[in-house]
Amino acid sequence: MNGQTPISIRNLSVFYGDLQVLKDVSLDIPANRITVIIGPSGCGKTTLLKSLNRLLDDTEGVRIRGQVVLDGEDIYAPRTEVTRIRKKMGLLSQRPQVLPMSIYENVAYGPRIHGLRARRDLDRRVEHYLQVAGLWDEVKDRLREPASVLSVGQQQRLCLARGLAVEPEIILGDEPTSALDPQSSQNVERRLAELKRDYTVVVVTHILRQARRVADYLAFLYLGELVEHGPAADVFAAPRDPRTRAYLTGEIS
Amino acid sequence: MNGPADLRLGRRKRADLFFRVLAAASAALVLLSLLLILGTILWKSIPALSFSMLTKTPQGGFYLGKEGGILNAIAGSLYLAVGATALAFLLSLPLALYLNLYKGKGSKTAAWTRFFLDVLWGVPSIVYGAFGFIIMLALGLRASLLAGILTVALLEFPILCRAIDEVMRLVPRELKEASDSLGATRFETAFKVFVRQTAPGILTGVLLAFGRGIGDAASVLFTAGFTDRVPTSLADPAATLPLAIFFQLGTPFPEVQQRAYASAAVLTLIILLISLAGRAMSRKATRHVVK
Numbered sequence: 001m002n003g004q005t006p007i008s009i010r011n012l013s014v015f016y017g018d019l020q021v022l023k024d025v026s027l028d029i030p031a032n033r034i035t036v037i038i039g040p041s042g043c044g045k046t047t048l049l050k051s052l053n054r055l056l057d058d059t060e061g062v063r064i065r066g067q068v069v070l071d072g073e074d075i076y077a078p079r080t081e082v083t084r085i086r087k088k089m090g091l092l093s094q095r096p097q098v099l100p101m102s103i104y105e106n107v108a109y110g111p112r113i114h115g116l117r118a119r120r121d122l123d124r125r126v127e128h129y130l131q132v133a134g135l136w137d138e139v140k141d142r143l144r145e146p147a148s149v150l151s152v153g154q155q156q157r158l159c160l161a162r163g164l165a166v167e168p169e170i171i172l173g174d175e176p177t178s179a180l181d182p183q184s185s186q187n188v189e190r191r192l193a194e195l196k197r198d199y200t201v202v203v204v205t206h207i208l209r210q211a212r213r214v215a216d217y218l219a220f221l222y223l224g225e226l227v228e229h230g231p232a233a234d235v236f237a238a239p240r241d242p243r244t245r246a247y248l249t250g251e252i253s
Numbered sequence: 254m255n256g257p258a259d260l261r262l263g264r265r266k267r268a269d270l271f272f273r274v275l276a277a278a279s280a281a282l283v284l285l286s287l288l289l290i291l292g293t294i295l296w297k298s299i300p301a302l303s304f305s306m307l308t309k310t311p312q313g314g315f316y317l318g319k320e321g322g323i324l325n326a327i328a329g330s331l332y333l334a335v336g337a338t339a340l341a342f343l344l345s346l347p348l349a350l351y352l353n354l355y356k357g358k359g360s361k362t363a364a365w366t367r368f369f370l371d372v373l374w375g376v377p378s379i380v381y382g383a384f385g386f387i388i389m390l391a392l393g394l395r396a397s398l399l400a401g402i403l404t405v406a407l408l409e410f411p412i413l414c415r416a417i418d419e420v421m422r423l424v425p426r427e428l429k430e431a432s433d434s435l436g437a438t439r440f441e442t443a444f445k446v447f448v449r450q451t452a453p454g455i456l457t458g459v460l461l462a463f464g465r466g467i468g469d470a471a472s473v474l475f476t477a478g479f480t481d482r483v484p485t486s487l488a489d490p491a492a493t494l495p496l497a498i499f500f501q502l503g504t505p506f507p508e509v510q511q512r513a514y515a516s517a518a519v520l521t522l523i524i525l526l527i528s529l530a531g532r533a534m535s536r537k538a539t540r541h542v543v544k
Contacts, residue, residue: 091430098431099446100446101541109435113435147543
């Protein structure tokens with residue numbers, strides 16, 4: 001898989017009404033790497049992430065121009081089935097959002113709607129992905145309890161297991177640690193680092209130190225514009241654009 | 254000690270105290286009214302309350318203070334309110350889901366629909382009764398359980414729909430996104446996530462609508478009619494407790510008037526039982542709700 005680009009963003013512009021939030025963004029996301037999108041708040045990071053699995057579709061007054069090509073298919077083409085696109089990506093949101101059902105059902109929800117019915121298969125899938133998310137040992141004795149009894153950090157790992165259980169190719173993280181305590185954050189970061197062996201990971205963050213810790217590939221978004229992108233080590237060591245340099249040194253934030 | 258700041262503090266404390274007393278007095282007044290109503294009804298109905306009142310239909314001379322009970326009205330009211338609430342629910346749930354999942358926050362259609370529902374909520378029930386009556390005549394129907402159910406369902410629909418709608422509007426957008434991002438269709442998100450998340454609120458709405466339906470006299474006056482028998486089919490006319498109270502209170506005989514209070518006590522008891530059952534169910538439904 002290495003060297004391939006599972007997601008290719010081509011000349012993507014997004015408007016909310018008259019406001020242009022993304023300006024002609026083009027970016028190839030490398031496979032089996034953690035791509036981190038950095039930039040100040042309100043610069044279109046979340047919009048860019050949500051445009052990758054068409055979560056912007058239901059937003060009022062949104063217009064999208066350009067292409068997002070996933071495995072050779074334009075996801076905004078009229079005939080593209082949106083549920084199939086979304087099944088290929090697991091999403092971690094800023095605040096973990098568990099579903100109003102039990103811990104078990106949260107993980108089983110995705111596989112179930114995609115047609116997995118047999119009890120034993122479901123059990124196996126739930127256990128497997130709870131283990132991958134590093135939550136199994138903490139919840140194995142209380143799978144029937146409501147997911148809302150878990151701590152916020154546990155909930156975020158449950159969301160990770162839930163997203164992985166539909167067996168996606170890509171994991172999207174929208175500031176996935178911003179609501180978590182330092183230990184839980186570290187836990188989630190460690191999971192993401194492990195997961196890049198099997199998945200392509202795209203994470204949005206405004207925490208520079210987090211970007212330094214996890215990024216293989218870095219993209220800097222400023223006021224809707226993709227200012228600079230490249231291998232993380234290169235961008236951190238020698239940013240080419242003055243704006244990137246200003247952001248990395250903390251002059252703008 | 255007596256600087257302007259102290260004076261102001263004194264005034265603020267007095268205002269605070271004033272509102273505390275006012276709030277406590279309002280609460281006491283509400284409780285007192287409830288107790289007074291319940292007390293009066295029970296006290297007045299004691300002479301007429303008996304087992305046969307609940308288990309027998311009116312017999313010969315019931316309206317002169319002789320044999321029989323109000324089983325006809327108890328059964329009629331329950332049939333009518335259960336039927337109407339079920340029907341109103343079948344209309345309300347899909348519409349509320351449509352407004353919240355298929356229409357965006359800024360949708361004009363949704364805003365107008367909500368406005369019309371609010372107007373319908375405010376329409377007096379006698380107007381629904383008159384409307385139902387006209388439709389009945391146009392279709393050549395007699396006053397019947399079916400006509401009553403349809404009219405009361407119409408009366409309950411805006412209440413139930415808006416109650417469900419309001420709790421669904423509180424569902425965080427992120428919850429919808431969480432379900433969407435797993436590749437769920439809107440239909441799956443609606444019935445597997447939204448309905449579960451709002452189950453306690455939906456239940457409250459159902460109770461509200463049921464209470465309104467079973468207690469309404471004006472909408473069933475012309476549409477369900479009145480009869481001394483327990484209805485055995487949808488085409489039969491049906492007696493109702495509110496109308497039983499109305500007719501019994503209207504007679505000159507004190508014994509029959511007491512029966513009106515007994516009917517009122519039974520009606521109140523039914524609503525009380527339904528509320529308690531609803532609360533118990535609601536507590537169960539709250540288990541999985543995500544805060």
